[in-house]
Amino acid sequence: MNWLIAVLQITLFVLLAPLLAGWVKWCKCYLQNRKAPSLFQPYRDLIKLTHKQPVVAEQASWLFILAPYIIFSATVLAATVVPLIAVDLPTSASADVIVMVGFFAFARFFLALAGLDVGTAFGGMGSSREMTISSLAEPAMLMAIFTLTMTASTTNLSFAITHVLNEGLVLRPSFVFALAALILVAVAETGRIPVDNPATHLELTMIHEAMILEYSGRHLALIEWASQLKLMLYGVLIANIFFPWGIAETFSIQALGYGLLAIIGKLALLAIFLAIAETLVAKMRLFRVQEYLSFAYLLGLLGLLSHIILEASR
């Protein structure tokens, strides 16, 4: 029964990810006075891409063809660790949050290799930029997550969320900092606007798009899907760690349905904030990104320190 719900949750995760991307796009279009595409446009794009024949460069090695499958499955595995509608599932009990960060790093490693593999100038540039940014973003993210894990004294996300739930409403200074740090890192890691622009292919500033420029057909579909999944993953992390109310603690139909509604509402709200931020903020120069990420790191560190100084027992 538990495994069934776990499988159901992962399926939901994978299936809902394009819908979230569509909703973000919809909000952005509405805010920028453009006519929005349908909410289901990302699904149509994915289906269209899978029907097309993939074109692979002559120089590409086996790595180039294999990489999309590895990236997608690593991201799905990362998604199994994060509680979406219910806590205390066997999949999330088996691995902790550091494993999740590890899966992200694994997927990113193969994405960067695939960008380098064909040997185009854009691919190499994109890979080098991605690795630079991620080497700065990862410590900041871990700092933010360590704040949570120190509070709950476990690195397992499921137990940590249960801990936050049982505690009720406690205002913690450290969580304020950790939330801010995690939001900044999420924006950088999912390639949203101040760091990278997901909507353009034609600028020298692109990062994520530069790496996947050579992909087409179902390979591209898998990579696109994986990046939508990553956006949703970060959204769920932010929503469920800091505002876990509504998530199902028992496995009754009612609790699960309630959990599903709660997470959809939270994600929809978060996506609106993301769209507003993307409309208001201009893209940064690449060399400013390290300042941005070191600010995120500073926030994470302050969260950790204020946990030790302001909150710990004496």
Add this chain to the structure above:
Amino acid sequence: MNIEQLDFYTQAILSMAALVGLTSFLMLGQGRLLRLIFVFAMQGFLLTLTTGLAAYSLNNHHLYISAVLTLVLKVVFIPWMLRREVLRMNMHRDIEALKNNTAVMLGGASLMVFSYYVLHPIVQSSSVVMLNALAVSLSVMLLGMLLMISHRQAIAHVVGFMSIENGLFFAAIVATNGMPMVVELGVAFDVLVAAVLFGIFFLHIRTSIDSLDVDLLNKLHEVDK
């Protein structure tokens, strides 16, 4: 004593203390004057929120007046005045090159640790919350002084001075559950007078050396010309 066992007011005060400390750090690393003034206004707003919170939960009505005074003076009037000055001097496009920014930030962090170290004996005789709030406000004061030392523009000095006053004000609200009304009115009036005096000083410095960079005050007119 864990944070879960404290009441909601104390938790909120601790969060406010952390955020006020953060704004002080933000000011310290800020090279652009307009943004510096904006962060200063944010700090004033956090102080207003703290005062309002204290007034609400302690049921202390005259603190509302003090909150409104803080809002009017530190969030609206003084930032507006400084902003007008920056725009008039056409300094909003310059980035002040901060000398050894990293060292200053590290110095700021060590000042924070130092203020905890200094105030640690107090914890024996009072609550943990008091220690934390007092330590944060002491470090806000010290960071304000560091801001005045490390920046060259006279406007940044004024912001540093005002943030020292912010630190004192925070300590006063948290530690005393609201000062007598006369003291608060006096302090608010002092700040207002200080702001006006600084305006006059700006005028004089500008007419004599045609800049607000205080490093130029070391030079003698006759020698340079």
